[in-house]
Amino acid sequence: MQDILVYIALGLAIGFLVKKYFFKSKKKGNCNTDCDC
Amino acid sequence: MSDDKVVKVALIGNPNTGKTSLFNQLTGLKQKVGNYPGITVEKKIGICKLNDTFKAEITDLPGTYSINPTSLDETLVLDTLLNEKNDSLPDVVVVVVEIENIKRNLLLFTQIKDLKIPTILVINMVDQMKRKGIEIDVKLLEESLNTKIVLASARKKIGIEELKAAILDYKKLDTNPISNITDRIDKEYFTKLKNEFPEFSLYKSWLLITQNNEFDFLNNQQKELVLKFREDLSCIKKYQHKETILRYQIINNVLKDSFKVDKSKASDLRGILDRVLTHKIFGYVIFALILLFIFQGIFDWATYPMDLIDGAFASLSSWVKTVLPPGTFTNLIAEGVIPGIGGVVIFIPQIAILFTFIAILEETGYMSRVVFLMDKIMRKFGMSGKSVIPLISGTACAIPAIMASRNIGNWKERLITILVIPFTTCSARLPVYAILIALIIPDQEVLGILNLQGLTMMALYLLGFTAAILSAVLLNSTLKIKGKSLFVIEMPNYKIPSIKNIFYEVVEKTKAFIFGAGKIILAISIVLWFLASNGPSTFKNAEQFVTSKEENKDLSESALHKKVAAYKLENSYIGYMGKSIEPAIKPMGYDWKIGIALISSFAAREVFVGALATIYNVDSDSENSGTIKQRMAAEINPDTGKKRFDFPTGVSLLLFYAFAMQCVGTLAIVKRETNSWKWPIFQLVGMGLLAYISAIIAFNIFS
Numbered sequence: 207m208q209d210i211l212v213y214i215a216l217g218l219a220i221g222f223l224v225k226k227y228f229f230k231s232k233k234k235g236n237c238n239t240d241c242d243c
Numbered sequence: 244m245s246d247d248k249v250v251k252v253a254l255i256g257n258p259n260t261g262k263t264s265l266f267n268q269l270t271g272l273k274q275k276v277g278n279y280p281g282i283t284v285e286k287k288i289g290i291c292k293l294n295d296t297f298k299a300e301i302t303d304l305p306g307t308y309s310i311n312p313t314s315l316d317e318t319l320v321l322d323t324l325l326n327e328k329n330d331s332l333p334d335v336v337v338v339v340v341e342i343e344n345i346k347r348n349l350l351l352f353t354q355i356k357d358l359k360i361p362t363i364l365v366i367n368m369v370d371q372m373k374r375k376g377i378e379i380d381v382k383l384l385e386e387s388l389n390t391k392i393v394l395a396s397a398r399k400k401i402g403i404e405e406l407k408a409a410i411l412d413y414k415k416l417d418t419n420p421i422s423n424i425t426d427r428i429d430k431e432y433f434t435k436l437k438n439e440f441p442e443f444s445l446y447k448s449w450l451l452i453t454q455n456n457e458f459d460f461l462n463n464q465q466k467e468l469v470l471k472f473r474e475d476l477s478c479i480k481k482y483q484h485k486e487t488i489l490r491y492q493i494i495n496n497v498l499k500d501s502f503k504v505d506k507s508k509a510s511d512l513r514g515i516l517d518r519v520l521t522h523k524i525f526g527y528v529i530f531a532l533i534l535l536f537i538f539q540g541i542f543d544w545a546t547y548p549m550d551l552i553d554g555a556f557a558s559l560s561s562w563v564k565t566v567l568p569p570g571t572f573t574n575l576i577a578e579g580v581i582p583g584i585g586g587v588v589i590f591i592p593q594i595a596i597l598f599t600f601i602a603i604l605e606e607t608g609y610m611s612r613v614v615f616l617m618d619k620i621m622r623k624f625g626m627s628g629k630s631v632i633p634l635i636s637g638t639a640c641a642i643p644a645i646m647a648s649r650n651i652g653n654w655k656e657r658l659i660t661i662l663v664i665p666f667t668t669c670s671a672r673l674p675v676y677a678i679l680i681a682l683i684i685p686d687q688e689v690l691g692i693l694n695l696q697g698l699t700m701m702a703l704y705l706l707g708f709t710a711a712i713l714s715a716v717l718l719n720s721t722l723k724i725k726g727k728s729l730f731v732i733e734m735p736n737y738k739i740p741s742i743k744n745i746f747y748e749v750v751e752k753t754k755a756f757i758f759g760a761g762k763i764i765l766a767i768s769i770v771l772w773f774l775a776s777n778g779p780s781t782f783k784n785a786e787q788f789v790t791s792k793e794e795n796k797d798l799s800e801s802a803l804h805k806k807v808a809a810y811k812l813e814n815s816y817i818g819y820m821g822k823s824i825e826p827a828i829k830p831m832g833y834d835w836k837i838g839i840a841l842i843s844s845f846a847a848r849e850v851f852v853g854a855l856a857t858i859y860n861v862d863s864d865s866e867n868s869g870t871i872k873q874r875m876a877a878e879i880n881p882d883t884g885k886k887r888f889d890f891p892t893g894v895s896l897l898l899f900y901a902f903a904m905q906c907v908g909t910l911a912i913v914k915r916e917t918n919s920w921k922w923p924i925f926q927l928v929g930m931g932l933l934a935y936i937s938a939i940i941a942f943n944i945f946s
Binding site for chain 1: 568571572573575763765770773
């Protein structure tokens with residue numbers, strides 16, 4: 207049971223990091239030459 | 244009004260007019276801080292109850308001198324006012340001006356008024372009128388400016404209720420322009436402009452063609468027309484110049500009868516203070532003394548709460564282990580999650596103290612003098628005067644320091660500052676430096692009074708600053724980012740800091756740290772714990788293997804337990820990773836054990852000592868630090884037969900930690916602040932290469 211909970215926590219941590227860094231939507235609006243977006 | 248019972252209000256004003264103080268008074272703690280879409284300039288929205296039925300949604304827009312933007316945050320003000328598809332399009336604009344700088348501040352007001360948006364004028368800091376010998380004929384000024392005027396002092400809570408009443412009655416406001424200046428510039432040109440854009444107010448059309456922005460809300464035909472007008476740039480520049488002159492003429496005429504200053508009644512303490520604080524010698528001396536005080540405060544005062552937090556989390560870990568049933572999940576909570584959260588919370592005192600000092604310096608008006616003083620020097624290195632505070636803040640922690648760079652208007656200067664801040668010696672490097680210096684530098688005196696180990700520590704701090712400055716020079720010459728580098732600095736009045744404003748600032752910055760970087764650090768801690776606590780079959784059979792290997796050696800239970808732990812670590816996934824990178828780190832003089840410490844400390848540098856402590860089978864608490872040192876000193880390199888932590892390896896490690904980007908929290912903040920993966924990766928690779936090459940060179944020179 208404890209092992210299952212560990213894997214859930216690990217999955218959540220990895221999922222959070224992946225979502226945070228690789229799947230964040232970026233809007234391209236409101237940019238001008240002074241901004242690198 | 245988009246929602247019948249919510250009035251959308253935009254709070255606009257020049258920097259240092261007390262706009263944020265007014266925002267805090269109106270909204271209290273009912274504030275949300277977000278970012279504008281696609282960029283990282285802060286957007287503050289707060290809710291203010293106007294009466295039992297109506298409330299106001301107030302947006303605190305970045306400070307701007309005019310709606311002819313020169314920086315990213317000023318562009319946002321323009322976009323908020325012009326873009327009718329924008330969610331934040333205001334029902335009413337509240338323009339805040341400061342009593343002493345009313346003439347210059349009114350330029351922005353006249354521009355907004357010409358957009359035919361309902362506008363209220365708040366004259367702030369009126370509590371200082373008498374002391375400054377100022378008299379205002381409010382009625383006359385209201386008639387001349389076609390607007391409702393509220394006399395206020397946000398700090399003293401004067402005029403707040405009157406302003407709420409004025410916002411509630413915004414539909415009664417006169418939206419006619421103050422005077423038709425376009426006819427006085429070039430009637431024919433502006434008639435043509437009016438005919439081309441019949442759907443917009445004339446001044447809005449003028450702003451559309453005078454700015455470099457690509458306004459997304461325009462249709463293709465309108466965009467083409469805008470571009471056509473922009474072809475004659477010299478004409479536009481000439482008319483913009485004329486417009487500014489005409490506006491100041493109007494403001495002078497309006498103020499001639501309604502605003503009087505009797506200098507004989509005013510006291511000039513400000514002038515005396517300015518002369519001292521921006522003096523070419525005393526100015527720097529005073530600034531250096533203030534910095535000394537700030538950092539003394541950060542390191543001294545933060546120690547006690549940090550120790551308390553550290554102790555509390557250590558006790559919590561032990562308590563969890565005794566309360567929860569034994570097992571892997573309990574271990575994850577006690578050894579991964581709780582220390583992970585502790586690793587975030589422990590930095591709160593430093594962050595809170597640092598931002599308290601920064602807020603006090605800003606609130607008193609001293610920060611503007613520092614920026615003015617340092618701008619000339621920093622500009623030579625591709626940064627601005629505003630880079631000084633973030634760079635110095637980096638000696639406590641790079642994360643709040645990078646956040647503190649937000650007020651640098653020029654994107655290139657801000658980016659360079661963000662990229663070089665991690666070179667400054669942060670407090671997380673201290674435990675690493677302390678143990679390595681103790682191992683390789685003899686504890687002896689120099690010139691009778693100075694300690695050689697202390698001097699080495701100081702040299703490492705200087706090395707960090709030098710690396711930051713040299714990198715800034717290099718980046719300045721290589722980064723091809725366009726941006727006007729104007730230096731306009733307001734010298735606000737000196738003020739007694741508002742405790743409320745300082746409190747909100749510190750709470751907001753601390754929250755941003757905990758909920759921004761904190762979640763990432765916690766997630767990485769869980770992953771690292773898993774990699775260090777699991778492994779293939781050799782890891783799983785560790786106990787059996789070590790027990791049978793050591794059965795004839797008559798070891799105590801504790802000694803055997805430590806041997807098992809060391810074997811497990813060696814055979815864990817992270818142990819395999821350490822061994823897999825051994826060929827790459829060998830030229831720097833490191834073995835796989837140091838490799839594990841390098842990988843473990845990728846998330847946070849201070850983990851290095853703890854990781855080595857585990858590897859060398861000793862406890863990492865401060866009481867036993869001597870033991871760690873002894874074990875590290877006793878480690879032998881099997882290839883050479885010499886000490887593992889000899890002078891060449893020690894210097895190599897010091898240089899590696901001085902230059903390498905071993906901090907996931909910083910990378911996360913850089914990603915958030917630049918809104919791009921490009922820059923944190925650039926930092927990671929660039930600083931990593933510098934660290935790697937200098938460590939190899941140092942190891943080979945000293946070997």
